[in-house]
Amino acid sequence: MKTMRVIYEDGGHKWHAIVRDPNRPHYLIDTNEYLVVAGDDAILVDPGGSEVFPAVFSALSTQFDPRKIGKLFASHQDPDIISSLSMWIEFNPDIKCYLSWLWSSFVPHFGGTKETFIDIPDKGMDIVVGGQRLQAIPAHYLHSSGNFHLYDPKAKILFSGDVGAALLPAGEDGMFVENFDRHIRHAEAFHRRWMGSERAKRDWCSRVSQLDIDMLCPQHGAIYRGADVKRFIDWFAHLDVGVIHG
Amino acid sequence: MTSGEGRDSGRELRRIVRINEEIKTVVKTAYRINLMAMNAIFLAKRAGQSALGFGVLSNELRRFATELEQQMIALGQATSGSVVTVTAMVKEAHVVRMLERARAECDGRGRDALDALLRRHRETTLTDRRDQVAALNRNLAMMIESTARLVEMGGVLARSAKIEAAYGGGFSQSLKQVSSDFEGTIGEIRKSLDSLGKFRLREFAA
Ligand SMILES: [Fe+2]
Ligand SMILES: [Fe+2]
Numbered sequence: 475m476k477t478m479r480v481i482y483e484d485g486g487h488k489w490h491a492i493v494r495d496p497n498r499p500h501y502l503i504d505t506n507e508y509l510v511v512a513g514d515d516a517i518l519v520d521p522g523g524s525e526v527f528p529a530v531f532s533a534l535s536t537q538f539d540p541r542k543i544g545k546l547f548a549s550h551q552d553p554d555i556i557s558s559l560s561m562w563i564e565f566n567p568d569i570k571c572y573l574s575w576l577w578s579s580f581v582p583h584f585g586g587t588k589e590t591f592i593d594i595p596d597k598g599m600d601i602v603v604g605g606q607r608l609q610a611i612p613a614h615y616l617h618s619s620g621n622f623h624l625y626d627p628k629a630k631i632l633f634s635g636d637v638g639a640a641l642l643p644a645g646e647d648g649m650f651v652e653n654f655d656r657h658i659r660h661a662e663a664f665h666r667r668w669m670g671s672e673r674a675k676r677d678w679c680s681r682v683s684q685l686d687i688d689m690l691c692p693q694h695g696a697i698y699r700g701a702d703v704k705r706f707i708d709w710f711a712h713l714d715v716g717v718i719h720g
Numbered sequence: 721m722t723s724g725e726g727r728d729s730g731r732e733l734r735r736i737v738r739i740n741e742e743i744k745t746v747v748k749t750a751y752r753i754n755l756m757a758m759n760a761i762f763l764a765k766r767a768g769q770s771a772l773g774f775g776v777l778s779n780e781l782r783r784f785a786t787e788l789e790q791q792m793i794a795l796g797q798a799t800s801g802s803v804v805t806v807t808a809m810v811k812e813a814h815v816v817r818m819l820e821r822a823r824a825e826c827d828g829r830g831r832d833a834l835d836a837l838l839r840r841h842r843e844t845t846l847t848d849r850r851d852q853v854a855a856l857n858r859n860l861a862m863m864i865e866s867t868a869r870l871v872e873m874g875g876v877l878a879r880s881a882k883i884e885a886a887y888g889g890g891f892s893q894s895l896k897q898v899s900s901d902f903e904g905t906i907g908e909i910r911k912s913l914d915s916l917g918k919f920r921l922r923e924f925a926a
Contacts, residue, residue, distance in 0.1 A: 475825050524814070528821035535830020561822075564815050565837060 476526075476533040478509070479649065481689065481697065482629045486513045487606055489631055490537065491697065493649055495529045502526065503641075505554050506693055508633055509534060509543070510626065512604025517545040517572075518562075519624055519633050520555045520693050524584075527558040531565075545570050545603065547610075549635035549693065550618030551577040553584075560585030572601055572610065576620025594622055611681065613637060615674035623682075630688040637678070638706055639664050640695030651696045654705050661695065662713070669715040679711040732806045732921055736799055739860075739919050743796045746912045750789040753874075753905055757782035760881075760898045767891035773884040774895055777877055781902060784874045788909070791867045795916075798863060802856045802921060809849055816841060853921050864917050871909050878902035 475495070482489040492507040507530050508519040516538065522530050534540055548556040548571055562569050563585050573581055575593035582591070598610045601624070610622040616637050624633040640661035651657045669675055683704075690698040690706060698706050757778045764775030816838070823834040881902060885895035 524818055527818045528825050531822040531834075532826030532830060535826045535828060535833075539829050539833075541829075541833055558818075560811070560815050561818050564819060564841075565833070 475536075476507075476529045478533040478537055480537075481691070482626075482631060484629070486511070486604070487628065488512075489626070489629055489691075490534075491649065491691065492530055492533050494647060495526060497529065498526065503554055504647075504694060506691065506695075506697075507534075508691060509538065510603055510606075510608065510624075511538065511542075512606040514542060515545070515604035516543045517547055517601065517603045517608070518543050519547045520549055520635065521546050521558050521562060523554045524557045524561060527561045530558070531561075541566065543569065545572065545601070547571075547601065547622075547624055547633075548573045548577075548581065549613070549623065549633070550574065550621045551581050552618065552636075555635075555693070556581055557584050559590075563590060574618075574620030574622060577618075596620075598622060611685075613674075613678050615669075615671035616678055617668040617670055625685055625687075627686070630686050631691060632682060632685060632687045632689070632703075633691045633693075634682075635693050636668060637665075637710070638690050638692035638695065638698060639668075640692070642695055648696055651698050651702050654698075654702050657696060658706075658709055664694075665710065665713055666715055666717070666719060669713075672714075672716055675710065675713075675715055679707055683707055730810070733803070733810070735919060735921065736803055736806060739799050739916060740796060742912050742916050742919075743792050743799065746909055746916075747789055747792045747796075749905055749909050749912070750785045750792065753785035753788070753902070754782055756898065756901060756905070757785060760895075760902075763891065763894060763898060767888050767895065770887055770889040771884070771891055771895060774881055774888060774899075777881040777884055781874065781877050781881070784870065784877060788867070788870060788874070791863065791870060795860075795863050795867070798856075798859055802860075805849070805852050805856060806921070812845060812849070857920050860919070860921075861917075864913060868910075868913050868917070871906060871913060874906045875903070875910070878906050 476492050477494055478490050478492045480488055481491050488511045490509040492509065494504065498504060502525055505522050505526065507522050510517050510519060531540060543566065546562060546569060559571065570592050571586060571590050572592050572594055575595060578591050578593050594610045596612060598612050601608045601610060606626065606628060609625045611625050613621045613623045613635060621635060623635055640657060641664055642660050687703045688699065690703045760778035761775055764771040764778055819834055819838060823831055823838065878899060881899035882896065885892055885899045888895040
């Protein structure tokens with residue numbers, strides 16, 4: 475089973491991180507899932523692959539009634555993001571999945587019907603969960619051509635999908651970034667190889683620099699807090715991406 | 721449902737493939753009979769008056785081969801149709817397997833919710849699937865039975881041709897050869913049908 479930890483709480487408004495699965499087979503990439511709860515409503519952010527569904531579902535059920543999850547947010551189309559969709563639909567046939575319009579005819583190969591998906595237009599949109607207004611922030615080409623991050627202005631949390639991801643070795647896989655310089659070495663190759671567009675990267679950096687962010691939560695690796703958020707954005711801004719090195 | 725069912729569903733797909741391969745064999749054999757019958761018709765024409773009966777039987781054998789081919793095409797279509805059902809079962813088996821694994825890992829509310837869900841699934845979807853598989857099997861069995869009757873008739877035609885060959889005068893020897901070829905080929909078809917009759921799809925998602 476994975477671990478679910480509260481990373482933000484203000485009354486009925488909570489962010490949970492679902493991380494690290496000790497039983498995960500080594501050939502599956504490790505993923506972080508996030509559950510945002512507001513009152514009686516909840517959205518599961520990047521629900522994960524079908525293989526990790528049991529670990530995610532059981533971790534989540536320890537602290538939350540899974541029947542209250544009415545919404546899914548898929549940052550993009552990858553199998554490690556949303557191939558568990560058919561299980562979530564089996565569990566709750568009325569569940570809605572927010573996803574870039576670009577992928578709306580691809581992801582149904584994982585499950586769901588026209589009614590399941592809510593298309594996010596390229597410029598992004600607001601997603602209201604309980605009373606909270608979350609924002610789908612464009613992050614196209616980082617790495618997916620139809621890609622969104624999710625910003626919670628009240629919690630000051632930015633879920634950043636594959637941006638900020640790090641492939642952490644055992645023993646250095648804490649939930650939060652503790653030593654930025656040491657941590658970022660495990661993020662460098664990933665960003666160089668996966669992030670395809672220099673221009674998209676610059677756009678994203680200037681866009682998110684204007685947001686007030688306390689925590690930057692990637693889909694793989696550790697969460698950046700406080701000053702490490704700006705450190706990461708600066709590091710990313712200066713990184714050479716979209717080229718295969720040697 | 722256990723993890724064995726994924727493999728079971730794979731087995732059902734392989735079973736369908738084997739049925740299809742057998743069907744293809746019969747279609748090829750039917751085509752061969754058709755050609756053989758055409759040759760037999762020419763041979764009978766050359767043999768003239770003495771091989772009139774043989775000629776009529778050869779015509780019947782040709783008609784038999786055509787009908788056999790059509791029945792096999794229909795059987796092939798029915799089997800491809802069952803791929804849809806089996807594929808749906810494979811997908812469902814996967815989803816249910818994951819839900820089962822989640823159920824085993826969690827307790828409390830999550831477990832209760834999954835229990836209810838899996839119970840409902842067993843009562844509705846699985847019952848539907850079982851009915852569908854039963855219907856597919858009935859249909860398959862009926863089609864194979866009617867083909868078996870047709871092949872029996874082909875056997876009778878081939879045996880009669882053998883008797884007629886005896887009256888073929890100077891052509892008697894070659895007519896005899898043709899008619900025993902017919903018999904042998906129909907024997908092959910009978911064997912294929914026998915093994916087709918043994919195929920049954922099994923509902924595995926229980
Ligand atoms: Fe990805
Ligand atoms: Fe990813």
